[in-house]
Every structure is written in C-alpha cells, then in structure tokens.
Amino acid sequence: MTEALLTETREDEKTAAWWRQAAVYQIYPRSFADANGDGLGDIPGIVSRADYLAELGIDAVWLSPFYPSALADGGYDVADYRNVDPRLGTLDDFDAMVAALHERGIRVVVDIVPNHTSDLHEWFQEALAAGRGSAARERYIFREGSGPDGAEPPTDWGAAFGGGAWERVDDGQWYLHSFAPEQPDLNWDHPEVREDFLTTLRFWSDRGVDGFRIDVAHMLTKDLTEPLPSRAELDAMDRTSGRHPLTDRDDVHEIYAEWRRVFNEYDPPRTAVAEAWVETPERRAKYASAEGLGQAFNFDLLVADFDAAQFRRIIADNLEQARATGSSTTWVLSNHDVTRHATRYGLPALDGRPVKQGTEWVAAGGPEDQLDRERGIRRAHAATLLLLGLPGSTYLYQGEELGLQEVADISAEQRQDPSFFRGASFDGLGRDGCRVPLPWTASGPSFGFGAAGAHLPQPAWFAEYAVDVEAADPSSTLSLYREALRQRRILQTDESLEWIETGRTDVLHFARPNGWEVVTNFGAEPFELGRDAARVVLGTAVDGALPGESTVWIAPDGLLS
Known part of the structure; x- marks a missing residue:
C-alpha cells in the first residue's frame, strides 16, 4: 500500500471531524504504568509510554478518571473535578502528558462523571x-x-x-446514591450544579483536552415529585417515554445542548461521547445528536456471542442509527466494566440467555473451568479485525492489544470493586479482573508496571503477554493490532459498507467503498476465498481458504504494495 495514501488519510484526521472514524485507546490510569513506584499507575507513567501509544497507531486516548478520589469506585467517586489525584501527579504533569501525546498526533479525551460526586467533595x-x-x-x-x-x-x-x-x-x-454510598447523586435542577460543570468543561478544554466521555449520561435529571414511586412501580414504568422519573428523561438533553454550546466555543469544537444505557436505538440517538453530545456508545457487542447473525444484525442496526442521527457509530468489545473479550469468547455462549439468571450472575455463559483460552484469543483476533474494518470509531481497552485474558484469581481481600462486595457484579467476581496493571516486561518487579509492585495482583502467565515479548514476535497479538491500525487508515475513507452474500450463515463478507473487503468465518469449517486469497493483506488464508474463527482483509489491486 502506498505511503501517499497513508499521508493523505493522516491529513484528513486534522479536521474537526477526526472523531468520526477514530481508533481510541482507553487508559485506566491506575493500571497503565507507574512512574514513581508506589503501586498505582500515574500520569507521568502515561508520558513514559507515549512512544508505545504512537507505535500502536491510535488516534486518541480516553483517560478514565484521574481526579482526586478515595477510590470507592475506581476513581468514579470524584472529590475535585478540576485537579489531578496527587497520587497520580499534578496539573503540570497533566499538561506535559497532553503535550507529549499531541506531539505524536494523539488526541486526549477525558472522563466526566456528572451524575454524582464523591462524598468527600x-x-x-x-x-x-x-x-x-x-x-x-x-x-x-x-x-x-x-x-x-x-x-x-x-x-x-x-x-x-x-x-x-x-x-x-x-x-x-x-x-x-444510585451507585455506592460514597457517590451521592447531584441535583441537576440546581443552577449551581449546571454552571459548575460548564466551568469544568472549559477548564479541561483550555488545557488542551480534545473531547469528553460522559459517564452514565442518561441518569442526570430526575423527577422526584412526591409521592415517590415504589421500586415495583418504577420497574413497571415505560423507559422509552422520556418521562421515567430516574433514567433517560427528555429533559437531560437540555443540559447537553448547553454543553454543546460550550464545546463549540473552541476551534476545533470539543467532542463528546455518551455512556447511555437506554432501551431503544431511538433513545440512544438523542445523545448522539449534533445539537447535543454528538456521539453515543454502542455497547451491543459487549453482550453478544461470537455469532455471525448477531454481529450482522448489530452492525446493520448501528450503521442505520448513525445515518439517522448524522453521527458515527462506536464499536467496542472490552472496557473497564466488563470481562475481557478474549475470555468471553472462550466461554460457553449465552445463546440469548440473560446475563443474570435468577440471583446468579454469569460471565458470558460459564465459569473459568469452562474457559478455552486458545479459542478465546483466536475468536478475539477475528472479532477485532472485523471491527477495525468497519466504518465508525473503535474504542480499544488497554491490554486487549496484548490479548490479555481476564484475571479471575484475585482473593476477596485483594479485590477493590464495590460491585463485588455489594453483590451486584457483572460476572460474580466484579470488575477487578480487567483492571489488573499491564505487563510491560516479562521479568522484573510487577512485569515492568512499576518498581514496587502493583495495586492488584498480576498472575505469572502475564509474562507471556508482556509488551517486550510481543513486540519482538511478528505473530503476536500486539503485532496484529499495530498492522491492523496502520492499514485501517486506508479503509476509513467513507462511512458505509456493502454486504456480500457468502452462501453460508456463519460467514460475513463486506466491502468498503474503495474496494477494501473484510471476510470473517464464525464457523469451524474453512471458507473458500477463491481468487480473493491472492489479495489477502491481513490475516491468513490456508490453501486458498479462510480457516474457522478467523478474519482476513482483502485489498483492491491498486492498494497492494
């Protein structure tokens, strides 16, 4: 492929619409890199890995909360919205991080937590x-x-x-408190609350932040007119009307329209993406409005099986939603709240069953003793290549580029997630298993995370997944991500695709407008590629066929090296 095309695509990314097809890398700061050796990742640690992020090929980083916090909920209990937790650094350190990332062409998105504060605020x-x-x-x-x-x-x-x-x-x-007792809900009818968050948005925008991820964006406004309904009455209420007392109310969009006016004060305008767990595509579209936040997370694949029919339906539905709103969709397979997808795909399928069965929580259908790790990573590679070939933005979670599995072996004494202790976790073990600090080196204290250990225990098998090991291996997950992100810059020229029928229900094939094609085999039997096998530029064809549970990218002749 030509460097001219890559350069042209990079020039396009300088526009105000950079976010529409960006690859965004989520950093959970306390678990990324520890520069001062106190066991917690920090802002200088991110600076120390800026070259790694640039080599990965991402367009932006999204930072989970780094604000002063008692860590009752992993930093989502914010004590001061306009400062840095002293354990993680200073405002000067933050400015240095923004500068280091911007110098490398990487934009910065920060988390805003507006539904609640810390009880220490x-x-x-x-x-x-x-x-x-x-x-x-x-x-x-x-x-x-x-x-x-x-x-x-x-x-x-x-x-x-x-x-x-x-x-x-x-x-x-x-x-x-809609979440932990240490997270009291704010009253968004209060003018001081509204004005203070506008000050916060300007504070970080003035420091060079390019965008914001809005935590539980659907929950801010509430109707608490007496008499208050019972839990049973709440559960029976329509959550799609825009008038539910506690969630996804129409009046929340008055707040985001005001935020949009602030975002548009800047050149280029600041971006935003909503974490909005709502009932219908029509309700989600309101958050993605150009008059509001502009984009909303599509979490559908977080609860989908590795299944061709489910993937096709979700892709088609979300591309249609994006067209209807004028936004671009988001694709995500892992984040700081869910079991890593390399593990989910190695467990028995949910097959339509709810994530919670009675009083029992399940992790994608089964416990660790049913986990097939090799199958999980094979499917994870296939799903990731499929997503990176789609139009829209893709959000990657730190460590997935190493193929990290969920860490299940954490004792109750070592766990930190409040959902574990209060019995409301996604998979029965809470969210700590996806938040274990990253392995940078195969040896040394905490696998290179920091000099004095890590705040969550790292398993011995992390040595196989360390950055220094995978960087030296052209067949590693890290090498796959780097090459896919490099080539993805050519794919992202138009926000559409055309499905190509394969004659098999377990194989998906689509083409992008410039002729680039993606084929994913969700089944076990090989799929014959025919003449297309000669044009495979990513992934592997074996004897002219696509193996089971794998993906290839096929380039038009004019884009071949």
Whole structure:
C-alpha cells in the first residue's frame, strides 16, 4: 500500500471531524504504568509510554478518571473535578502528558462523571455540616425518611452496586446514591450544579483536552415529585417515554445542548461521547445528536456471542442509527466494566440467555473451568479485525492489544470493586479482573508496571503477554493490532459498507467503498476465498481458504504494495 495514501488519510484526521472514524485507546490510569513506584499507575507513567501509544497507531486516548478520589469506585467517586489525584501527579504533569501525546498526533479525551460526586467533595461535606433545610443540601438529593421516626429510607429503591439507594446521615435525613454510598447523586435542577460543570468543561478544554466521555449520561435529571414511586412501580414504568422519573428523561438533553454550546466555543469544537444505557436505538440517538453530545456508545457487542447473525444484525442496526442521527457509530468489545473479550469468547455462549439468571450472575455463559483460552484469543483476533474494518470509531481497552485474558484469581481481600462486595457484579467476581496493571516486561518487579509492585495482583502467565515479548514476535497479538491500525487508515475513507452474500450463515463478507473487503468465518469449517486469497493483506488464508474463527482483509489491486 502506498505511503501517499497513508499521508493523505493522516491529513484528513486534522479536521474537526477526526472523531468520526477514530481508533481510541482507553487508559485506566491506575493500571497503565507507574512512574514513581508506589503501586498505582500515574500520569507521568502515561508520558513514559507515549512512544508505545504512537507505535500502536491510535488516534486518541480516553483517560478514565484521574481526579482526586478515595477510590470507592475506581476513581468514579470524584472529590475535585478540576485537579489531578496527587497520587497520580499534578496539573503540570497533566499538561506535559497532553503535550507529549499531541506531539505524536494523539488526541486526549477525558472522563466526566456528572451524575454524582464523591462524598468527600467539598459540596457534600458542606451539605453534611449545614444540616436540614440548608442551601448546601439543595445541590444533592436529600429527603426525610419514612416511618414514624424517619428511620426507614424514603423509598425501597435499589442501587446499581447492590443494597438500597438511600443512605442516612447523622441528623436523620437520607441522601440518594444510585451507585455506592460514597457517590451521592447531584441535583441537576440546581443552577449551581449546571454552571459548575460548564466551568469544568472549559477548564479541561483550555488545557488542551480534545473531547469528553460522559459517564452514565442518561441518569442526570430526575423527577422526584412526591409521592415517590415504589421500586415495583418504577420497574413497571415505560423507559422509552422520556418521562421515567430516574433514567433517560427528555429533559437531560437540555443540559447537553448547553454543553454543546460550550464545546463549540473552541476551534476545533470539543467532542463528546455518551455512556447511555437506554432501551431503544431511538433513545440512544438523542445523545448522539449534533445539537447535543454528538456521539453515543454502542455497547451491543459487549453482550453478544461470537455469532455471525448477531454481529450482522448489530452492525446493520448501528450503521442505520448513525445515518439517522448524522453521527458515527462506536464499536467496542472490552472496557473497564466488563470481562475481557478474549475470555468471553472462550466461554460457553449465552445463546440469548440473560446475563443474570435468577440471583446468579454469569460471565458470558460459564465459569473459568469452562474457559478455552486458545479459542478465546483466536475468536478475539477475528472479532477485532472485523471491527477495525468497519466504518465508525473503535474504542480499544488497554491490554486487549496484548490479548490479555481476564484475571479471575484475585482473593476477596485483594479485590477493590464495590460491585463485588455489594453483590451486584457483572460476572460474580466484579470488575477487578480487567483492571489488573499491564505487563510491560516479562521479568522484573510487577512485569515492568512499576518498581514496587502493583495495586492488584498480576498472575505469572502475564509474562507471556508482556509488551517486550510481543513486540519482538511478528505473530503476536500486539503485532496484529499495530498492522491492523496502520492499514485501517486506508479503509476509513467513507462511512458505509456493502454486504456480500457468502452462501453460508456463519460467514460475513463486506466491502468498503474503495474496494477494501473484510471476510470473517464464525464457523469451524474453512471458507473458500477463491481468487480473493491472492489479495489477502491481513490475516491468513490456508490453501486458498479462510480457516474457522478467523478474519482476513482483502485489498483492491491498486492498494497492494
């Protein structure tokens, strides 16, 4: 393939629409690289790996929260939205990181957590000290308890991490927390709350941040008009009407329209992507509106089996949603909240069963003793190449480029995730297994993560997946990602595709407008490629056929080296 085409594509990425087909790499800062040797990853650690990120070939990094936090929820309990956790660095360190990444052509997206603060945030501490009826409590959602003496919570609502959604304070009032008790929900009807977040968006934009990922974007506004409904009544309510009391309300988009006006103050405009777990494509589209956040995560593949029919339906549906909104879709197979896809694909399929069965949580259909690791990584390679060939943006989670599996062997004493301790985890083990610090070297303290160990235990098998091992192996997962991301710059010339029928229900084949083709065999039997086998530029054809559970990219003759 020609360097001229690669250069032309890079020039296109300088435009304001860079995000539409970007490859974005999610960094969970506390588990990426530890520069000062205290066991926690930090901002200088990211700077130390800037060349690695550039060599990988990504367009942007998304940083999970790096703000001051007691880590009640992995940093999503924010004590100060306009600072850096001193354990992770300083604002000067942040500026140095932005500069280092920008120098390498990598944009920076940061997490904003607007539904709730930490209970250590100065506003909440002020609210506790001020007492009943104070102006300080109006920034949060405080209510009197039920029962004769107010000793019972205002409602029987449950929290996302398990247990009740209300916590009592010393003077007897209760506050709402949709997640952990250390994460009190903000009152988004309060003008000070709205204005303060506009200040936060400008603060980071002024420091060179290119975009924002909005945590639980669907939950900010609430209708808490008395009498409050019961949990059963809430569960029976329509979640697609835009009028549910607690989630995905139409009035939340008034907030995002105001945010969009702030984003558009900058040149180029700042971008945003919504984490919005909503019921229908039509509801998700509202978050992706050009008058709002502009893009919304498509999480459909996080709960899909390695199955051709499911993948085709999800791809077609989400490309249609993107066309309807004028946005571009997002593709994601792993993130900091779910079991890594190299592990999910090595477990028995869900086959349409819910993720939760009764009171039992399942990890993609089965426990670790049913895990086929080799099959999992083989399928992960196939799924990743398929996704990287699609139009739209792709979000990669740190470590997936190494083929890392989920770390299941973490004792209860070593675990940190509140969802594990409160009995509401996705897979029964919480989210710690995908947050274990990365292996950079096959030997040395914490596999090169840092000089003094890692805040979560790393298994011995991490040595096989270390960056220095995989970088030296042209057949490694890391080498596959680097080459795929390099070639992907040619594919991303138009946001459409055309399906090509294969005669098999377990094989997907599509072409991009410039003639580039992607073929994925979800089945076990080889698929004959015919004359296309000679034009395979990524992946492997064996005797003219595509092996089972694998993907190839096929280039037009004019793009061959």
